[in-house]
Amino acid sequence: MSSPQTATTDAIGTPEAIHAAQARLHAASCARVTCAPVRDLLGEDTQEAAYAVQSLGIDRRVTAGARIVGRKVGLTSPAVQAQFGVSTPDYGVLLDDMIADDREPLDLGRFLQPRVEAEVAFVLGRDLDSPTTHVADVMRATEFVLPAIEVVDSRISGWDIRIADTIADNASSGAVVLGTTPHRLDGLDLAGVGMRLDRDGEPASTGAGSACLGSPVIAVAWLARAVARHGRPLRAGEVVLSGALGPMVAATPGHFHARLDGLGEVRTEFTGRAATTPAVDAPTTTDGGAA
Amino acid sequence: MTEDLAVEASAPPAPRTAPGRTARLAHALDEAQRRALPIARPSDDRPLDLDAAYEVQRALVSLRTARGERVVGVKLGFTSREKARQMGVDDVIIGSLTDAMRVVDGDAVPAGRGIHPRVEPEIAFLLGPGIADPDSEASAAIAAVAPALEVIDSRYRDFRFDLGDVIADDASASAFAIGPWRAADAAATLANRAVALELGGRQAQVGSTAAILGDPLRAIPAAQRLARRRGLELREGMVLLAGAATAAVPAPARGSVAAEVAGLGRVSVRVDEEETR
Numbered sequence: 001m002s003s004p005q006t007a008t009t010d011a012i013g014t015p016e017a018i019h020a021a022q023a024r025l026h027a028a029s030c031a032r033v034t035c036a037p038v039r040d041l042l043g044e045d046t047q048e049a050a051y052a053v054q055s056l057g058i059d060r061r062v063t064a065g066a067r068i069v070g071r072k073v074g075l076t077s078p079a080v081q082a083q084f085g086v087s088t089p090d091y092g093v094l095l096d097d098m099i100a101d102d103r104e105p106l107d108l109g110r111f112l113q114p115r116v117e118a119e120v121a122f123v124l125g126r127d128l129d130s131p132t133t134h135v136a137d138v139m140r141a142t143e144f145v146l147p148a149i150e151v152v153d154s155r156i157s158g159w160d161i162r163i164a165d166t167i168a169d170n171a172s173s174g175a176v177v178l179g180t181t182p183h184r185l186d187g188l189d190l191a192g193v194g195m196r197l198d199r200d201g202e203p204a205s206t207g208a209g210s211a212c213l214g215s216p217v218i219a220v221a222w223l224a225r226a227v228a229r230h231g232r233p234l235r236a237g238e239v240v241l242s243g244a245l246g247p248m249v250a251a252t253p254g255h256f257h258a259r260l261d262g263l264g265e266v267r268t269e270f271t272g273r274a275a276t277t278p279a280v281d282a283p284t285t286t287d288g289g290a291a
Numbered sequence: 292m293t294e295d296l297a298v299e300a301s302a303p304p305a306p307r308t309a310p311g312r313t314a315r316l317a318h319a320l321d322e323a324q325r326r327a328l329p330i331a332r333p334s335d336d337r338p339l340d341l342d343a344a345y346e347v348q349r350a351l352v353s354l355r356t357a358r359g360e361r362v363v364g365v366k367l368g369f370t371s372r373e374k375a376r377q378m379g380v381d382d383v384i385i386g387s388l389t390d391a392m393r394v395v396d397g398d399a400v401p402a403g404r405g406i407h408p409r410v411e412p413e414i415a416f417l418l419g420p421g422i423a424d425p426d427s428e429a430s431a432a433i434a435a436v437a438p439a440l441e442v443i444d445s446r447y448r449d450f451r452f453d454l455g456d457v458i459a460d461d462a463s464a465s466a467f468a469i470g471p472w473r474a475a476d477a478a479a480t481l482a483n484r485a486v487a488l489e490l491g492g493r494q495a496q497v498g499s500t501a502a503i504l505g506d507p508l509r510a511i512p513a514a515q516r517l518a519r520r521r522g523l524e525l526r527e528g529m530v531l532l533a534g535a536a537t538a539a540v541p542a543p544a545r546g547s548v549a550a551e552v553a554g555l556g557r558v559s560v561r562v563d564e565e566e567t568r
Contacts, residue, residue, distance in 0.1 A: 078494070189553065191485065191553070192484065192485040192553025192554060193485060193553075194482075194483035194484045194485050194486075194499035194500060194501055194553070195483070195499055195501075196483050196499055196501035196505075202372060203371075203372045203373070203501065203502065203505060204373075206498050206499040206501045206502040206536075207497060207498060207499060208484075208485030208486065208487070208497045208498060208499050208553070209485055210485055210487055210494065210497050211497035214494075246497075246498070246499070259483055259501070260483075261482075261483040261484060261485075261499075
């Protein structure tokens with residue numbers, strides 16, 4: 001087995017194991033110190049137990065006063081899915097204390113090993129509570145979309161995550177910076193939207209709407225079906241982060257500026273230092289891909 | 292602009308390397324391309340500085356034109372900040388395109404052509420009369436814009452090289468296909484459009500035109516500057532390949548390869564396994 005820690009195999013995925021996994025992640029979050037993966041407790045491939053851990057964690061935060069304001073879809077790129085050995089995305093929950101305003105400085109000290117990606121955020125005008133929701137339902141239910149920067153973060157040391165780890169850890173969520181230019185979906189080709197994310201005025205990541213499951217609207221339809229099946233359907237007013245449009249980059253002190261063609265732009269400034277130094281985002285190579 | 296650092300001095304090019312070495316390297320690169328057999332990098336022996344590398348490139352292109360090929364345009368390389376950083380490069384490079392490299396949109400290319408070819412989606416500009424005027428607005432220097440596919444193929448083993456090596460190798464130029472031309476004003480809204488590279492109908496890479504110097508239009512002044520500095524001619528009617536919008540991927544052994552730029556159009560070629568060299 002490739003599990004980094006040994007657990008008694010008969011305990012994997014039991015209610016006790018699910019509570020132990022949640023406790024490990026909660027402790028890491030509170031102490032601002034990363035922890036070992038939780039897949040030893042849940043099994044590497046079972047998503048059910050991992051979502052149970054996620055729900056426990058959300059319930060705990062809601063009991064402590066946080067409010068659910070939306071969801072996020074993760075693993076929306078075929079390359080990332082292949083890396084995780086899955087063929088579907090995953091999802092997490094957005095709480096009110098994760099939402100930041102355009103241009104609002106964000107203290108990196110609230111994160112452990114943050115990374116940044118640019119996305120399309122959907123704001124729903126109606127419930128999407130059917131387990132058979134399709135893209136046309138999403139388009140009719142979407143009040144407007146906004147450009148967004150997502151800060152992803154992992155409580156697991158060194159981002160050493162498999163599918164069970166990231167789901168249990170609320171889909172590696174951190175924070176969301178919402179832009180301020182609402183657009184209705186009418187006439188928008190979300191698949192064709194280009195994305196450019198700059199760090200301190202230098203291009204750091206580029207991508208496009210079609211990188212997100214073919215189109216961000218497809219990701220939202222998938223999410224609506226998945227959460228309806230799990231008994232927590234999408235509600236009017238929720239903010240849905242639909243998934244990354246390009247490669248994520250390390251969140252380092254400085255200015256990040258995302259431009260989504262036709263949707264506007266959104267900025268954030270990171271100050272301070274993350275609790276854990278982020279890993280370098282791209283290995284250096286002399287292999288000359290683009291000449 | 293940070294993407295367009297003008298680091299070159301204005302001195303005219305002067306040969307920095309023995310004429311014998313220039314001719315020998317050009318000949319070896321030409322043979323490598325014609326036989327589709329890779330060779331060792333010049334830098335394994337002694338690195339080429341920029342001037343020496345462009346001398347080799349000039350000699351290499353001369354060998355092709357001496358066989359009757361015609362220079363029909365230029366290409367830029369390292370137009371992605373990320374790629375440039377990986378190579379430790381702070382400026383773009385330029386190479387020449389000949390008519391023999393051109394593949395008609397929709398046509399078949401024989402499999403087995405090339406050494407280790409890779410494909411990438413690009414933006415192509417058709418140069419207009421304003422290209423001769425270095426002070427013209429970028430949009431006045433072009434007559435049309437189109438989606439393009441470029442096949443790059445390093446003549447060096449393992450596709451590994453330093454900056455001098457790749458300049459000498461005509462910036463890895465191998466083949467290109469250009470989609471339907473659109474009027475030049477379409478270029479004004481191309482700064483951040485979705486670009487997809489498809490292999491066999493499946494999306495292989497997704498990116499944005501913003502990866503090309505932050506805006507593909509910046510390729511025009513960059514090409515004017517580099518062409519002037521390196522003694523390349525830019526004429527009305529020539530093609531400028533502005534740079535790749537995504538990472539390059541290995542060309543498939545067979546099947547279709549397509550590039551699509553949102554709002555601009557699509558270009559495709561088919562790799563045919565029937566024909567062999």
